[in-house]
Amino acid sequence: MRIGVVGVGGGGSALADALVADDAARADGYLAAAVALDTDAGALASLDGVAEDHRHLLGAVHVDGEGTAGDADLAAEIAREERPELRAAVDAVPVGSVDATLVCAALGGGTGAAVAPAVADLLDQLTGSPVYAVGVLPGTEEAGGDGGAVGVGDPARVKGGAGDGRGDEGAEADALDGPDRPLDSNAAGAVRALAAACDDLVLADLDVWRAAGAPYAAAWPRLDADVAARLGALFAAGEASDPVPERVLDASELGNTLGAGGVSVLGAAGTAVDNGRREGVVGGLLDRIAGADDPEVDEGEAVSAAANAARKAVTHRLSLACDPTSASRAAVVFHAPPAWLSRRGLERARGIVEDETGVPQIRWGDLPDPRADEFRVTVLLAGVTDCDRLDDLGDAIDPTRLG
Structure with missing residues (x-):
């Protein structure tokens, strides 16, 4: 299955970056284009695989490149006001030559929770091919958070003050003095909105990759690499040519599987x-x-x-x-x-x-x-x-x- 990927927010952009790396490591590629959208300039700058001209900063007037601090209402306002900018950004995805488009987002943060459904809705209007989403649910013990914009091992992403989702003792202590960032509330709304906007919603729970008692910061890169490898195996199966598979799981079969509704x-x-x-x-x-x-x-x-x-x-x-x-x-x-x-x-x-x-x-x-x-x-x-x-x-x- 040939796909285009749009990463939204810090966590979604990091996952899109991991998909670029997974695609590059395979003999038969599946990725047509990757785009990253975020309100945090530092998180965008820290990406490795997504091309610089495919990284787009949103909401500069509202947040000056500092991220939405988990405020989904603010992120939703940015998405409404900057819809032309969203459309210009996703134009990098060759919708006419892909089998599907995948929207990636960490659902606990403001940008991922509110902007990802708007991007999915826009893509649905622009292309006749399916639009899927992969969403990361926040950890049950995560303190505050930008839904994965930080804690992926790059100092540029570990900024933003209180409750930034690092999941370590410092972040949890900072969160006591920081703004109320309802990770589960953001995620609940995003699950409903993405499920309504997409042909299918694939979910991953951050707690699955967190070792017992360990900081959440260590779980994010493991999740990115592992989820990218799982998705990559499914997408690449239909592109394999040498050696020739006994049976090909092609785009139509994968699409029929993903068309079940629900999650x-x-x-x-x-x-x-x-x-x-x-x-x-x-x-x-x-x-x-x-x-x-x-x-x-x-x-x-x-x-x-x-x-x-x-x-x-x-x-x-x-x-x-x-x-x-x-x-x-x-x-x-x-x-x-x-x-x-x-x-x-x-x-x-x-x-x-x-x-x-x-x-x-x-x-x-x-x-x-x-x-x-x-x-x-x-x-x-x-x-x-x-x-x-x-x-x-x-x-x-x-x-x-x-x-």
């Missing part, structure tokens, strides 16, 4: 495998000169690797804790060295996903990669309706009424 959740897990490549710099050079032999793989080991990864992906490695059996549709991508993609192993892995979700006729594709060092399974669960985290967000959100 979607990503799962992924891997089992280490031998790819037959030599180790070290010299070994890699020899592989490139003389070629690398495919490893001899025992059928039983291939089946076991596929089954173990599939079970973990759908039960223990979800981007948002939910009941897998409440999903109405599912898609799976198997990424591994070609020798490990045995037909019996793939059948066993698909059977596990079917058993754990109750979804018949799982859509699937394989992504053979001679360089891979694990058998990795990526799962998309769409139309999820049973999720305690959504119920706990502000006024209880009923996932069955989203979309």
Whole structure:
């Protein structure tokens, strides 16, 4: 699936940056263009992958490049007043040559919560292709916050004073004297607005990536890289050409999966495998000169690797804790060295996903990669309706009424 990406706010822009990096690392790219929109000039300047001319500062008159400090009402005002600027910014996405557009946002901050739905609505009017969103829910113990504009390891993003979402003791202490920034309230409103504006909303919960008792700052880069890798596997599966997959999960199948309504959740897990490549710099050079032999793989080991990864992906490695059996549709991508993609192993892995979700006729594709060092399974669960985290967000959100 060929996509365009628009990152909104600090967290959304950082995730768009991670998608650029993921795309660059793959043999078959899926990313047509990436755009970043933010009210924080420092956060925009700290990006690595999004081209400078595709970074757009919003609300300079209102906030002078300092961000909205979690004020969703102010961000909504900026979005209304600067709609022509929003349209000019998203013009960088070649809507006529992409299969879909993805809007990324951290939903606890003001800019992500309020501007991302406006961007999604605008894209829906400009293109006939689907518009999807991926939203990051704030941590349940996060203090204040700009929804991820900070805490991603770059000092330029760790600014803004009280309650900036760092999740460490200093930020929490500062938040006591800072403005009231209702992260859950912002997120609850953004979930409803994005679900209404998009063809599908994929959610990730920051708490999934936070180690027990650790600062939230360390969780943000892990989430960015992991969510980008999961999305990248799904998008890249339809673009793979060498080696040729046994079965391609193309844009139409992925789009049909994402058209379930409600919210979607990503799962992924891997089992280490031998790819037959030599180790070290010299070994890699020899592989490139003389070629690398495919490893001899025992059928039983291939089946076991596929089954173990599939079970973990759908039960223990979800981007948002939910009941897998409440999903109405599912898609799976198997990424591994070609020798490990045995037909019996793939059948066993698909059977596990079917058993754990109750979804018949799982859509699937394989992504053979001679360089891979694990058998990795990526799962998309769409139309999820049973999720305690959504119920706990502000006024209880009923996932069955989203979309």
